[in-house]
Amino acid sequence: MRRATWWNWLLCAPALVVLVVAASGPLVIVAVYSFLSPGNLGGVEWTFTTEAWFRVFFSRDMFEPDIVTWNDAHLVIFWRSVWLSLQTTVICALLGFPTAWFIATRRPGNRTLWLFLVTIPFWTNLLIRTFAVQEMIRNNGIVNTLLLKAGIIEAPIQMLYTDFAVLLGMAYVFLPLMVLPLYAAMERMDFRLVEASYDLYASRWASLWHVILPSVRPGLIAGSILVFIPAIGAYVTPRVLGGGRTMMLGNLIALQFGQGRNWPLGAALSMLLLIVVVAALVIYLRAVGQDRGPRRG
Amino acid sequence: MKQTMGLALAAVLGTGAAAQAEGVLNLYNWGNYTSPELLEKFTAETGIKVTVTDYDSNDTALARIRQGGHGFDIVVPSDTYVPTYIAEGLVVPLDDAIVTDRDNILEQFRDVPFDPGREYSVPWQWGTTGVVVNTSVYNGDRNTADIVFKPPPELSGKINVIPEMSDVMAIAVYYHGGERCTDDPEILRAVRDTLMAAKPHWLALDYGTVDAYIAGDFAAGIYWNGASMRARLGNPDIAYGYPATGFPIWMDNAMVLADAPNPENAMRFINFILRPENAALISNFARYANGIEGSEQFMDEVMRDAPELTIPDELKDAGRWGVVCPQEVTDMHTQIWTELLQ
Numbered sequence: 205m206r207r208a209t210w211w212n213w214l215l216c217a218p219a220l221v222v223l224v225v226a227a228s229g230p231l232v233i234v235a236v237y238s239f240l241s242p243g244n245l246g247g248v249e250w251t252f253t254t255e256a257w258f259r260v261f262f263s264r265d266m267f268e269p270d271i272v273t274w275n276d277a278h279l280v281i282f283w284r285s286v287w288l289s290l291q292t293t294v295i296c297a298l299l300g301f302p303t304a305w306f307i308a309t310r311r312p313g314n315r316t317l318w319l320f321l322v323t324i325p326f327w328t329n330l331l332i333r334t335f336a337v338q339e340m341i342r343n344n345g346i347v348n349t350l351l352l353k354a355g356i357i358e359a360p361i362q363m364l365y366t367d368f369a370v371l372l373g374m375a376y377v378f379l380p381l382m383v384l385p386l387y388a389a390m391e392r393m394d395f396r397l398v399e400a401s402y403d404l405y406a407s408r409w410a411s412l413w414h415v416i417l418p419s420v421r422p423g424l425i426a427g428s429i430l431v432f433i434p435a436i437g438a439y440v441t442p443r444v445l446g447g448g449r450t451m452m453l454g455n456l457i458a459l460q461f462g463q464g465r466n467w468p469l470g471a472a473l474s475m476l477l478l479i480v481v482v483a484a485l486v487i488y489l490r491a492v493g494q495d496r497g498p499r500r501g
Numbered sequence: 502m503k504q505t506m507g508l509a510l511a512a513v514l515g516t517g518a519a520a521q522a523e524g525v526l527n528l529y530n531w532g533n534y535t536s537p538e539l540l541e542k543f544t545a546e547t548g549i550k551v552t553v554t555d556y557d558s559n560d561t562a563l564a565r566i567r568q569g570g571h572g573f574d575i576v577v578p579s580d581t582y583v584p585t586y587i588a589e590g591l592v593v594p595l596d597d598a599i600v601t602d603r604d605n606i607l608e609q610f611r612d613v614p615f616d617p618g619r620e621y622s623v624p625w626q627w628g629t630t631g632v633v634v635n636t637s638v639y640n641g642d643r644n645t646a647d648i649v650f651k652p653p654p655e656l657s658g659k660i661n662v663i664p665e666m667s668d669v670m671a672i673a674v675y676y677h678g679g680e681r682c683t684d685d686p687e688i689l690r691a692v693r694d695t696l697m698a699a700k701p702h703w704l705a706l707d708y709g710t711v712d713a714y715i716a717g718d719f720a721a722g723i724y725w726n727g728a729s730m731r732a733r734l735g736n737p738d739i740a741y742g743y744p745a746t747g748f749p750i751w752m753d754n755a756m757v758l759a760d761a762p763n764p765e766n767a768m769r770f771i772n773f774i775l776r777p778e779n780a781a782l783i784s785n786f787a788r789y790a791n792g793i794e795g796s797e798q799f800m801d802e803v804m805r806d807a808p809e810l811t812i813p814d815e816l817k818d819a820g821r822w823g824v825v826c827p828q829e830v831t832d833m834h835t836q837i838w839t840e841l842l843q
Binding site: 244245247263267280343448451455459460461462463 | 558560563564567582585661664665666667686689690693700703704705706707713716717718825828831832833834835836837838839840842843
C-alpha cells in the first residue's frame with residue numbers, strides 16, 4: 205500500500221513539476237519585477253523599490269511633486285473594467301439562460317445540433333470575430349445600411365467606438381461560456397420537479413425562482429466565473445470596438461510594458477488585477493454559498 | 502516521367518547545393534515591411550537564401566535581440582532605438598570592404614544624430630507623422646496641429662488619433678514650443694490641457710484605419726504619411742499636412758547584429774539595398790520613401806511625386822528626429838496619456 209502511494213507520486217512528479225513551475229514561475233517573476241526599478245528601454249534594474257506599487261495607487265502631482273493624491277486615473281480605469289465585466293456577466297446570464305433552457309428542453313437528438321451551433325463561434329479567432337462585429341455596426345456597415353435602406357433612420361447611427369459597441373462585443377464573445385455550463389446544469393435537472401411545482405399551484409415565476417434556479421445554480425456560478433474573469437482582463441474587444449478612446453485594465457498594463465517602458469508598474473498592475481480577481485471570486489463564492497440554505501428537493 | 506522526376510530531383514539538389522554553398526541570411530524586420538521581390542532578386546544575384554521573421558514593435562525586437570540566441574543577422578530598428586543597439590554592443594560597424602555604396606544615401610540622411618557618419622546603419626525607409634484631413638469636409642490650412650487639437654466645428658467628432666503615445670506627445674509638445682523631452686512643467690501642463698480639451702472632439706484612437714478614411718468614417722486625424730497616401734489613392738479628397746509647429750520624422754535602419762551567424766552575407770545585403778533600383782523595391786512594397794538617391798525613377802508612378810513623401814521646403818525645418826526620453830519624462834508622458842484615456 206505505502207509502496208503504491210510512493211510509486212504514484214513518482215509517476216505524477218513530472219506533471220506536478222511542470223504544473224508548479226509553469227503556474228507559479230511566471231507569477232513569481234511578475235511579483236518580483238513589481239518591486240524593481242524600470243530599466244533603460246524596457247526591462248528592469250535590480251534595485252529594490254516600492255515605487256511601482258506606490259504609483260499604482262497614488263500619483264505625485266506632475267507640477268508640484270510634494271502633492272500626493274490618489275491615482276484617480278488608475279482607479280477610474282479599474283472601476284470601468286470591473287463595471288464592464290459585471291454588466292457583461294449579467295447580460296450573458298440573461299441571454300444565456302433562455303438559450304440554455306431552449307436547448308435543454310429539445311429532444312435529446314436535436315440538443316447535440318443546437319449545442320454544436322453554440323460552439324461554432326469558437327472555431328474562429330477572437331480577433332476576427334471582433335472585426336466581424338465592427339464590420340456589422342460601423343457607419344457604412346450592414347446594420348446601418350439596412351436601416352437606411354428601410355427608411356427607418358435618416359443618417360447612420362454612430363455605434364462603433366461607443367460603450368454600447370464594447371458591451372455588445374463582450375457579450376457576443378463570452379456568451380457561449382455562459383450557455384455551456386448552464387446547459388450542463390439544466391440537462392442534469394429533474395424536470396419532474398417543475399411538474400410537481402405546478403401540481404402544487406406554483407406560478408410560473410414561483411417555479412422558476414424556487415425550483416429551476418436553485419437546481420441550475422452551480423451552472424450559473426460556473427458560467428458567471430468563466431465570463432467575469434476573462435472579461436476583466438479583456439484587451440482586444442475594448443480596443444477594436446471601443447476605438448481606444450478609453451482604457452481598460454488590459455490596455456493600461458500593455459501601455460506600461462510597451463510605450464510607457466515601465467515594466468515594474470505594469471507588473472504591479474498585473475498583480476493587482478490578479479488580487480482583485482481572486483478577491484472577487486472569494487466574495488462571490490461566499491455570497492452564493494451562504495444563501496444556498498438547506499437543500500431543497 | 503521517370504526521367505522528368507530525375508531531372509527535377511537533380512535540379513532541386515543542384516539549387517540546394519548552391520544555396521548551401523552561398524549560405525543563408527536571416528532578416529528580422531517589421532511585419533509586412535519586406536518586399537518579396539527584393540529578396541528574390543537578392544537570391545538570384547547572390548544565391549543567398551533569405552528568411553524573414555516579423556516583429557510588431559521596437560520594444561519586442563530589442564527585448565528578443567538582448568536575450569541572444571535568436572539566429573538573426575539583420576535587424577531594422579527605428580532611429581530612436583539605434584543608439585541603444587550601438588551603446589549595448591548589439592550591432593557591429595559596417596564592413597567598409599563590402600558596404601561600399603554608402604554615398605548613395607541622400608545627403609540629409611548621411612550624417613544623422615542617431616548614427617553619426619553612418620558607421621553602423623543604412624536607411625530602410627523613413628517617414629513622418631503628421632495630420633490627415635478630408636478636404637471635402639474641411640478645406641482650410643492643413644499644415645497645423647490645430648486640425649486635431651482645436652478642430653473646426655465640421656471636423657469635431659470625426660477625428661481619429663493613432664494610439665502612439667510618443668508621436669502624439671511629440672506633436673503636442675512641439676505645438677507648445679517645447680523640446681521633444683522637455684520636463685518644463687509649464688509646457689507639460691499646457692500639453693495636458695490641450696489634449697484634455699481636444700479629446701471630446703475625437704471619435705477614436707485607432708491604428709488600422711485606411712479604410713475608415715476612404716469610407717469617410719473619419720474626416721481628420723494624426724497619421725503616418727505612407728498610410729495617408731494609401732488612403733488618398735482610395736479617395737482623392739484625403740490630404741496630408743505637416744504641422745508647422747513641429748512634426749516627428751522617423752527612419753527605420755538596417756543594422757548587422759554582433760552575434761549574426763552570417764555576417765558576411767548580411768553586409769552584402771546591406772550594400773544591396775543601397776542601390777537605388779533595389780531601394781525602390783522596398784518603397785514600392787511598403788509605400789514609404791527610402792532615403793537612397795536616385796531611387797525615385799525606379800518607383801511606381803503613384804509614388805514618384807506623392808506630396809506625402811516630399812516635405813515642402815518651407816516646412817523642412819519643422820521636421821524633428823525622435824529621441825528616447827529619460828524614464829522620468831516618459832513617466833510623465835505616460836501619466837498624461839493615462840489621464841487622457843482614463
